Amino acid sequence: MDDLTAALARDLDGTFPALVENAGPGLYWGLRRLCGDHQEAQDLTQETFIRAYRALGGFDRARFEELRLSPWLWTIALNLGRNHLRSRSRRPTFVQMSEYLSSDDPEPPDTAAWDTRLSTLSMNQRTAVVLRHVVGLGIAEISEATGRPEGTVKADIHRGLDRLKRVMEQET
Amino acid sequence: MSIEDRLSGLAGGLPDGISEGVALGTGLADGYDLYSSPLGEVVVTFNIEGVSSLDLATKGYETRFADRHGRRLFRADPPTDWGRHIPEAMEAGTPGRLPVDLRSRTPFEGRVLQIAATIPRGEVRPYGWLAREVEKPGAARAVGSTMARNPIPLIIPCHRVVRSDGHLGEYSLGGPHNKWELLTHEGVEPARLVELAEHHVRVQGDPATGVYCHPTCHVIRASGQWNVVDFTSTAAAQSAGFRACEVCRPG
Numbered sequence: 001m002d003d004l005t006a007a008l009a010r011d012l013d014g015t016f017p018a019l020v021e022n023a024g025p026g027l028y029w030g031l032r033r034l035c036g037d038h039q040e041a042q043d044l045t046q047e048t049f050i051r052a053y054r055a056l057g058g059f060d061r062a063r064f065e066e067l068r069l070s071p072w073l074w075t076i077a078l079n080l081g082r083n084h085l086r087s088r089s090r091r092p093t094f095v096q097m098s099e100y101l102s103s104d105d106p107e108p109p110d111t112a113a114w115d116t117r118l119s120t121l122s123m124n125q126r127t128a129v130v131l132r133h134v135v136g137l138g139i140a141e142i143s144e145a146t147g148r149p150e151g152t153v154k155a156d157i158h159r160g161l162d163r164l165k166r167v168m169e170q171e172t
Numbered sequence: 173m174s175i176e177d178r179l180s181g182l183a184g185g186l187p188d189g190i191s192e193g194v195a196l197g198t199g200l201a202d203g204y205d206l207y208s209s210p211l212g213e214v215v216v217t218f219n220i221e222g223v224s225s226l227d228l229a230t231k232g233y234e235t236r237f238a239d240r241h242g243r244r245l246f247r248a249d250p251p252t253d254w255g256r257h258i259p260e261a262m263e264a265g266t267p268g269r270l271p272v273d274l275r276s277r278t279p280f281e282g283r284v285l286q287i288a289a290t291i292p293r294g295e296v297r298p299y300g301w302l303a304r305e306v307e308k309p310g311a312a313r314a315v316g317s318t319m320a321r322n323p324i325p326l327i328i329p330c331h332r333v334v335r336s337d338g339h340l341g342e343y344s345l346g347g348p349h350n351k352w353e354l355l356t357h358e359g360v361e362p363a364r365l366v367e368l369a370e371h372h373v374r375v376q377g378d379p380a381t382g383v384y385c386h387p388t389c390h391v392i393r394a395s396g397q398w399n400v401v402d403f404t405s406t407a408a409a410q411s412a413g414f415r416a417c418e419v420c421r422p423g
Contacts, residue, residue, distance in 0.1 A: 013200055020191045028190060029183035038187075045190055050197040106187045114182060133179035164175055 001065060009064040012056055020049055023073055030135040031077060034127060035084075036115035038105040044084065048077040070137060074145035078127065117167050124148070125160035132157050192246045196220075202241070203248030204234075205255075209262055209326055210357045211350050216258055218250050219243075222271030223258065225323045228346055240323075241276055258327075265293050265329040265358065272324055280306070281318045288319065291332040294358045295388040296365065297420070298336040298374075304423055312336060320344050331355060338369030338387075360388060373402040375422045377414040384409040389420035 004022060007015040027048055032041035052073055059067070118126050127146060131137045132153075139157075143150045195201035202217040202224050213229040217237060224241065227233050237245045250258060257270040266289050274282040287305045291297050299312040299319070308314070319330040325345040331354040335341040340362060343351035352362045368387055377384035378395040384403060385392035392400060403409040406416065406423050416422050 016198065016200060017191065017195065020194050021186065024186040024190055024194075025183060028186060033182060042187060042190060042193075046193040046197055049194040053194075053198040053200075104188075106184060111182065114179075129179070133176050134182050136180065136183075161175060168175070 001067075002069070005064060005067055005069055008056060009059070009061065012053070016049075016053055016056075019052075019069070023069065024049070026070070026135045027073060027077055030074070030130050031081065032107070033114065033118060033130045033134050034081060036112075036119070038107065040084070044077060044080050047080055048073060051076050051080070068141070068144065071141040071144035074131065074135075074137070074141075075147075078145060117164055120167050121160050121163055122156075125156045125163065128153050128156035129160035129164070133161075192248075195244060196246060196248055201244040201246055202237070203250065204237075204245050205248065205250060205258075207259055207262065210354060211326075211346060214262075214326070216250075216262075217245060218254060218258075219273055220251075221273035221275065223254070223261075223267070223324055223327060224273040224276070226262075226326055226345075261327045265326065265332070265354075266290070267324075267327055270327065272328065274323070276323055277318075277321070280308075280311075280314070281321070284315055284318045285322060285324075285328050285330075288322075288330055288333055289328045291329060292390065293329075293332075294360055295386070295390065295420070296332045296334045296355065296360060297386060298334055298338070299341075300336040301386070301421070301423065302333060305421070316341075326354075334365070335369075337372075338365060338374065340365065368402075371402065372404045374405055375403050375409050377401040377403060377409050377412065382414055383417050384414040384422060385417040386420045386422050389417055389422075391417050391419050 001009070004015070004019060008019060024045060028041055028045045031044045032038065035041055035044065055076075118130070121129065124146075128142055131142045131145065132139070137145065139150050139153055142153045146153065148156075192201070196203050197220070199220045202219045204215050204217040206229055207214055207216055211228065215227050215229045215233050216223060217225045225237060227236065234245050237243075249255060254270060257268065261267050261270045274285060277285065283306050284302055287302060299315045300309075302315045303309055303311045306315075315333075319333050320342065322328055322330040322344060325331065331343060331351045340348060340351050340355070342348055355362050365387070373387065375384045376387050376392050378392055378400055380395060380399070383391065384406070401412070401414075403412070403414075
């Protein structure tokens with residue numbers, strides 16, 4: 001168990017804010033590159049953590065022992081994202097209602113070009129490329145998060161990057 | 173710059189609002205919003221369980237909340253349609269459809285508060301009545317201290333609970349003058365209650381029906397006040413041949 005997981009096992013409520021600080025940026029920016037929208041990425045990030053919190057509350061020692069935080073959080077996030085794509089009308093959550101908490105888009109507008117480029121990839125390639133290079137997960141972690149074999153993940157990343165290169169060459 | 177480097181440069185810090193949103197959504201923090209009430213501006217806090225507290229919006233309420241509940245507080249919109257129910261509940265002086273979070277109270281206190289919430293608008297009941305209703309007739313004092321620690325005054329109407337001798341008694345939200353103010357706002361005449369208390373009147377009977385009630389019960393008030401009989405105890409009412417009202421259950 002890493003330090004953060006051990007601390008979560010000891011004191012979930014006290015440690016959870018640290019998990020959000022720690023894993024939040026990767027989740028948000030990964031989801032942002034996968035869905036291309038600030039508000040949606042923010043909602044999905046929050047919902048991922050809320051579900052993670054509820055799940056961790058029921059974990060026993062053994063579950064904590066085998067928990068690998070990043071891939072596990074991404075399993076939740078990708079499931080939410082898939083369901084989200086399937087139906088855009090999700091039930092309103094507590095946090096969605098909070099106009100005081102919704103923040104301005106933190107991203108400079110010229111970055112939006114990446115969403116156009118990434119949208120030319122298949123969903124599997126896009127997910128693998130984003131998790132590997134935007135979020136910085138390892139191949140084994142991506143394999144665990146997506147449920148796809150490591151060899152397939154590697155191939156997805158390779159093909160995805162190739163495609164992006166070609167798309168960018170055509171831009172110039 | 174390689175495409176891999178450019179991709180890794182696309183990530184940044186955590187945008188504002190996410191950690192607060194997670195804290196609210198997990199119940200590790202409460203949200204609050206400000207509302208106007210007969211006592212001026214009040215701050216109402218809420219979490220995933222329901223409305224958790226109400227306080228006068230005077231300086232330092234965020235610190236007072238954190239001290240009392242051990243959770244953080246963020247300005248937020250209440251979830252779904254609670255935003256509409258909160259002003260309604262404050263005006264009615266009962267939670268109605270609004271869920272309330274009484275986890276900070278003991279089960280006994282929770283029961284006392286839930287029963288206090290059933291006292292109709294414009295009526296008052298003594299501490300002893302509440303103690304009987306929770307089937308702890310000797311616990312009038314404990315009921316009194318439960319009212320003093322009511323986390324959600326106005327919505328759980330502890331201002332409708334008075335001393336067993338009929339005097340208005342203390343009020344936690346800013347002092348007894350606010351209790352007077354709220355009861356007046358609901359159409360109770362506090363001066364009349366004080367006068368009855370000074371004459372040791374505990375219950376009143378209607379000769380037409382033979383029923384005795386708490387003086388503010390709508391049953392006795394509907395009878396027309398001109399011929400009601402004052403009693404200094406329920407025993408006195410009973411020996412005069414009156415029976416207890418089934419609505420206000422004066423004991």
